[in-house]
Amino acid sequence: MDSSENKIKSSSITSGENISFWIDTTSIISFHKPDKDVTAEVLIIGGGIAGLTTAYKLLQAGKKVVLVEDGFIGSGETGRTTAHLTCALDDRYYFLEETFGEDSAKLAAESHRAAIDEIEQIITTLNIDCSFKRLNGYLFLDPSDKEENLDKEFKATQKAGLATSILQGTPAVANGENQRCLVFHEQAQFRILHYLKGLADAIVNLGGIIYTEAHAEEITQKGAKVNGYTFSADQIVIATNTPINDVMTMHTKQHAYRTYVIAGKIPKNTLPYSLWWDTGDQQSKWVSQPYHYVRLEEYDEHYDLLISGGEDHKTGQADEQHISQMERYDKLESWTRNYFPMLEDDLTYRWSGQVMEPVDSLGFMGKNPGDDNIYIITGDSGNGMTHATIGALIISDSITGVKNKWEDLYSPSRVTLKTTKDFIKEAGNMASQYLDWIKGSDLKNTADLQLGDGGVLSSGLKRIAVFRDYENTLKAFSAVCPHLGCIVQWNGDEKSFDCPCHGSRFDTEGTVINGPSQTDLPKIHIK
CATH class of the missing domain: 3.30.9.10 (D-Amino Acid Oxidase, subunit A, domain 2)
Structure with a gap:
């Protein structure tokens, strides 16, 4: 573990101002930052339950695995869950039956039941408290x-x-x-974080390498840039809650x-x-x-x-x-x-x-559409603990050459025609958010900002995200999300700027804390 005493950014601990019970009662799970170029068989991006479970399964299968996490282990959405382990999906089984057929509904039920069993088996094997x-x-x-x-x-x-x-x-x-x-x-x-600590220890004991405070970008089929270093791999797994390599397809x-x-x-x-x-x-x-x-x-x-x-x-x-x-x-x-x-x-x-x-209620776990060696785990749909574990089982099988019986059901390339109406409704909602370019801003003057408050103001054709910190310093950034150009909105609860189109989120320093954006909000100097 990294013994560095450098000041830790709060956004590296968790993706919001508020601290969950799990984070509050668990020591920070940290490892070294990248300090050199790295080559591995599998590069896993994301240190939540999806990434760690995939790493563990692949290491058991004899693969050389490197995992990188932008913050610390569990600092993303895994650390903000309520950690239900259940086959009771938040979309009804009768909906799945009508949408996918009885056989597929059975597979969905079987996969979630198997995920709970897998978690229990890992806990027993590794003696995780x-x-x-x-x-x-x-x-x-x-x-x-x-x-x-x-x-x-x-x-x-x-x-x-x-x-x-x-x-x-x-x-x-x-x-x-x-x-x-x-x-x-x-x-x-x-x-959940006690479980991740046990998984992380097992990964290291099996010869895996974990880097924290390791920001991945420029992701290709050859690997990624991580804190400026070149990480090369034969297979890449993106386990970041939402894909950060994809511009539009999955979103x-x-x-x-x-x-x-x-x-x-x-x-x-x-x-x-x-x-x-x-x-x-x-x-x-x-x-x-x-x-x-x-x-x-x-x-x-x-x-x-x-x-x-x-x-x-x-x-x-x-x-x-x-x-x-x-x-x-x-x-x-x-x-x-x-x-x-x-x-x-x-x-x-x-x-x-x-x-x-x-839109069709089932997660997306498997090969990223159009790629032969990039895999994604996303679409948790409120069942992140089991969905992520199913994804780890599917992807570890795929990388080791085993045909998984749930692979087609959860394929990211699937098209579900029976949910076209919901698809159109969600797409319309997403498109309507671009009207923020012509709407008035929610903030008229930076003088209106209280300490610890933020907002978005208009300056001609520009949209500027501003935040006044507790030392009365005004910070300003472009309010245009780098992903696809929506105008971010101020989240006064978690002290973040949130994109209403695809869910990217940025902290009060403009640093990206949730994808799909890979890059920060550009800083702006204002009077």
Whole structure:
């Protein structure tokens, strides 16, 4: 591990101002920065669960692997998850059945079940202390949903081969006696960064090399430039939540959403360890209908931590519903207290994360369209822990010459004609964001900026992103996202500038913290 005492940028620790419970309770997992050119059989870009699992599987198969992470291990979206391990997908199995057919729905169910088993096997093999638990998950209806849909989903999960059952009440939920639910048996949860620490140690023990604070760019079929050094490889795996090598193809197939999380204490033994989800807002304006998701985690000898998430919206578009980020936390807290009133008054944590939602509901894991030796893992669709693990299994098989039975289902090159309507709706939303070029800016004068606040202002034809730091220094950058030219929006909750078109995000120094952009916002000198 790198013992450097250089000042660490907050964006290297996590991709936002708010700190998740996992990051707050885990030591930074760091390795050396690149200091020379490197050659490997496989170059993996991304140090979250997708990249580390792929590295581990390939090293087991005898491959020479180098992994690079822009920040520290788990500093991207993996460290901001709620770490549900489940076969209960946030898009219903009856939708998958209608879209892909019964056989494909079975494969989807099988793959997620296998991913949970794979994670459990890795934990057992490596003896990782990460509080892994098998438990039940309970899916209950959002008030906007129809009773018949729960029965429809039950039938679809049974046909898909999952262990499910219907209960007439939802366990442990306030006034849940008459709230029917669908039980998913043998689900699981864990502490994600503890799991990544165990994986990282195993990778090094198997001869793999990990670099942190290692920014990859100029990615080609020959490798990449990493902190200015040449990293050459026969195979390249891009495991960065969203592909950073692709200009357009994958970004028409999936779209970035922000999701919000609160966590607060409840007296120990008040609730059973379980997972809970509702079926989501059926009247939502978003194609990906937001739902709520809840779990417990051990906190101390007196308390457990109740972790609740939801209130999603498209990245950079919170203003589309006139609901601010802070109001979303308030709405989430209100929803949570309604179902779990034992939540103590003062919340311990608030944070948000970024979810990539594929239009047809299944992730994209495999060869990048048009490339023979570049692989991607993206489209987590709210099931990032299992999706990433499935991707690692598919790609490690592909690189070692094994035909994986889920490969075609999750192929990034697939075209799903039955979701054309949703595709057109998402594409229209994305195109409409370019109107920000002709709209008035949200900030009239930099004098209006408070300490720690930012915004976007207009200067003739220019759009300028500005931030006033806590020392009253004004920082300014081009507000044009380097990816495809959308105007970024200020995220006052996570203190970032977010692109409403494809989800790129930049910190208050203009540094890219989420792809697909590979480059920072250009600095501008203003008076």
